[in-house]
Amino acid sequence: MSGAVNITGAAGADGIAGADGIAGAEGIAGIAGIAGVVARMLLLLFLVSVLTFVLIVNAPIDPLISYIGAESTLSPAAREDIARHWGLSDPLPERYLRWVGNIAQGDFGMSITYKRPVIQVIRERFTYSLALMALAWAFSGLLGYAAGIWAGLRKGGLFDRAIKLFCLVLQSAPTFWLGLLILSVFSVWLGWFPIGMAAPAGKLAAEVTLSDRIHHLILPVCTLTVVSAGKMVLFTRQKLIEIMDSDYILFARARGESEGQLVFRHILRNTALPAVTLQFSSFSELFGGMALAETVFSYPGIGTATAAAALNGDAPLLLGIAGISALFVFSGNLTANILYSVVDPRLREEKSYV
Amino acid sequence: MFSRKLSQNHRQNPSRLGYSAGAAGFRRPDLPGHPLLNARQRVVLYTAIAGVYLLGIFLWGLLLRPEAYAVHYAHKFMPPGVTHLFGADFMGRDMLCRCVKGLANSLVIGLTAALISSGIGVILGVSAALTGGLYDKLVLLGVDCCMGLPHLVLLILISFMLGRGARGVMLGIALTHWPELTRLIRAEVLQLREALFTRAAAKMGKTGFQIAREHILPHIFPVYIVGLVLLFPHAIMHEAAITFLGFGLPAETPAIGVILSEAMGHLATGKWWLALFPGLMLAAAVILFDVIGENLKSLLNPISGNE
Numbered sequence: 001m002s003g004a005v006n007i008t009g010a011a012g013a014d015g016i017a018g019a020d021g022i023a024g025a026e027g028i029a030g031i032a033g034i035a036g037v038v039a040r041m042l043l044l045l046f047l048v049s050v051l052t053f054v055l056i057v058n059a060p061i062d063p064l065i066s067y068i069g070a071e072s073t074l075s076p077a078a079r080e081d082i083a084r085h086w087g088l089s090d091p092l093p094e095r096y097l098r099w100v101g102n103i104a105q106g107d108f109g110m111s112i113t114y115k116r117p118v119i120q121v122i123r124e125r126f127t128y129s130l131a132l133m134a135l136a137w138a139f140s141g142l143l144g145y146a147a148g149i150w151a152g153l154r155k156g157g158l159f160d161r162a163i164k165l166f167c168l169v170l171q172s173a174p175t176f177w178l179g180l181l182i183l184s185v186f187s188v189w190l191g192w193f194p195i196g197m198a199a200p201a202g203k204l205a206a207e208v209t210l211s212d213r214i215h216h217l218i219l220p221v222c223t224l225t226v227v228s229a230g231k232m233v234l235f236t237r238q239k240l241i242e243i244m245d246s247d248y249i250l251f252a253r254a255r256g257e258s259e260g261q262l263v264f265r266h267i268l269r270n271t272a273l274p275a276v277t278l279q280f281s282s283f284s285e286l287f288g289g290m291a292l293a294e295t296v297f298s299y300p301g302i303g304t305a306t307a308a309a310a311l312n313g314d315a316p317l318l319l320g321i322a323g324i325s326a327l328f329v330f331s332g333n334l335t336a337n338i339l340y341s342v343v344d345p346r347l348r349e350e351k352s353y354v
Numbered sequence: 355m356f357s358r359k360l361s362q363n364h365r366q367n368p369s370r371l372g373y374s375a376g377a378a379g380f381r382r383p384d385l386p387g388h389p390l391l392n393a394r395q396r397v398v399l400y401t402a403i404a405g406v407y408l409l410g411i412f413l414w415g416l417l418l419r420p421e422a423y424a425v426h427y428a429h430k431f432m433p434p435g436v437t438h439l440f441g442a443d444f445m446g447r448d449m450l451c452r453c454v455k456g457l458a459n460s461l462v463i464g465l466t467a468a469l470i471s472s473g474i475g476v477i478l479g480v481s482a483a484l485t486g487g488l489y490d491k492l493v494l495l496g497v498d499c500c501m502g503l504p505h506l507v508l509l510i511l512i513s514f515m516l517g518r519g520a521r522g523v524m525l526g527i528a529l530t531h532w533p534e535l536t537r538l539i540r541a542e543v544l545q546l547r548e549a550l551f552t553r554a555a556a557k558m559g560k561t562g563f564q565i566a567r568e569h570i571l572p573h574i575f576p577v578y579i580v581g582l583v584l585l586f587p588h589a590i591m592h593e594a595a596i597t598f599l600g601f602g603l604p605a606e607t608p609a610i611g612v613i614l615s616e617a618m619g620h621l622a623t624g625k626w627w628l629a630l631f632p633g634l635m636l637a638a639a640v641i642l643f644d645v646i647g648e649n650l651k652s653l654l655n656p657i658s659g660n661e
Binding site: 043044045047048051052055056058059060061168169172173174175176177178180181183184187188189195283284285287288291292295296306307310311318321322325326328329330 | 495498499501502503504505506507510511512513514515516517587591594595598599600601614617618621622624626629630632633636637640641644
């Protein structure tokens with residue numbers, strides 16, 4: 001998390017002034033600061049897209065073969081025609097610019113795996129994944145935060161030691177293995193939940209009800225929640241232990257504040273923002289965990305599509321997904337940066353002294 | 355910051371008494387509440403146990419002959435028992451031997467990848483901090499760029515470019531784990547460069563090379579070692595994940611990722627042991643590496659090393 005936040009340390013300090021909303025020299029500096037953060041993010045996005053493009057174009061997979069199939073009886077002359085039409089032998093920068101130009105017009109190309117436009121595949125799959133990720137993100141954040149606070153308040157207690165051990169083990173266990181265990185306990189052994197997919201097999205798409213969808217979503221969401229919560233618990237707990245050592249808590253105790261008052265007056269205010277920032281900057285791991293959880297539960301989201309695209313040499317889809325995933329991670333980091341620089345009053349104070 | 359470190363180091367720490375006076379770990383009769391081992395000895399002991407276990411698995415796996423996990427159709431899907439401690443898979447292969455062999459393969463990949471990645475991290479981190487300017491900015495941009503894609507997606511892309519297989523995983527994992535360490539080492543060197551003792555050395559006429567060797571490297575070394583050990587579990591987990599998705603090691607090599615992705619097909623029929631034990635072994639290895647890393651961190655740090 002420190003990484004995402006540190007990137008724009010300087011720009012972030014400028015961004016703070018804008019929070020007051022006062023028109024004037026400071027306000028402009030604030031807007032310029034946020035613009036700086038956004039500009040840097042856009043530059044990074046550009047670099048990432050170049051990196052992705054270069055990686056995929058250099059793959060030993062011939063796009064022509066994966067398009068027409070290995071057993072095609074197409075004549076060499078016709079193959080050459082297609083290659084020329086696609087511009088496969090053009091220099092790399094030209095191809096990159098053409099790709100970006102097409103994307104700007106909303107044309108991501110055709111997916112070879114699904115025989116549909118890439119943008120359609122991504123839109124449909126991403127809705128499934130977004131539901132999964134949003135739920136797991138919210139649950140892991142809330143549960144992890146609450147557990148972290150509880151453990152930190154009773155440092156050294158039974159709950160604290162249990163949850164700490166639990167989190168350390170969770171962080172070391174591979175996501176897909178946890179998914180497999182959850183699947184075999186709750187679906188196979190107890191039979192409470194379906195074994196996979198996003199809807200009952202053999203049911204028409206129009207007949208699938210919301211409760212069907214939720215029923216299929218519970219186990220993947222649980223897996224992803226459990227995997228992502230560990231970091232939040234340990235982070236909040238650590239933060240809380242630091243805070244409980246501080247002078248202001250000592251003073252508050254001396255004033256006779258109850259534990260509830262301590263939590264609501266001092267602890268929540270000092271831990272909520274770092275926790276939210278951490279949660280926003282964990283989009284990268286969330287995406288990876290989602291891909292693995294989806295594979296285990298054969299959930300038709302973007303994660304299974306990524307694996308399918310890469311296994312089938314489906315370059316257009318893989319490029320599209322990589323772009324979307326980068327955008328996803330960037331939006332998380334951007335939010336974390338802006339939150340950190342705009343909302344934290346201490347950073348605002350620092351700025352006024354500089 | 356550093357002066358605090360020094361003063362803490364020189365302060366007489368009560369637990370050091372036990373270390374010097376106690377006859378190598380025996381309970382002193384005159385101190386009833388004194389534990390058998392002091393914290394430092396305990397940490398060393400845990401680290402040694404973890405290291406011996408991992409080394410044992412590694413050597414066992416390397417020396418294991420393929421006959422140990424050969425196909426025995428008679429033992430197909432045999433549950434865990436005396437013949438097969440971890441059960442047998444759909445071809446009657448012994449799961450324990452496959453797991454050990456797979457874990458040893460993972461350790462080789464993890465070791466190579468961690469060595470390469472930490473090497474890149476040290477070189478980039480130190481050079482960026484010492485050079486500064488445009489080069490420093492470029493390195494930081496590279497770090498952010500690598501962290502801009504989800505790690506798993508980046509691994510898939512690299513493995514896609516290299517045409518899958520063992521080489522793809524190895525290079526993918528080696529080339530994607532350097533950003534964190536680079537950032538850590540860069541920050542450390544920046545701090546050291548500004549420290550009073552390096553500036554004093556410079557004023558006394560020491561050359562840049564001498565300062566680097568006598569003052570900066572001894573401080574970077576522990577960071578590097580801990581970074582290297584803590585890279586290990588990441589590398590192993592990512593190797594297993596990418597193999598599980600079908601990009602890593604080919605299906606015929608024993609690897610935890612392969613074993614678990616095969617197990618996925620048999621879970622619905624209640625063959626739980628195919629998934630439980632391999633994952634447990636992997637998780638145990640990862641935890642032990644973490645234990646070693648964290649312990650080394652506290653041992654190599656003079657503040658916590660004597661607690």
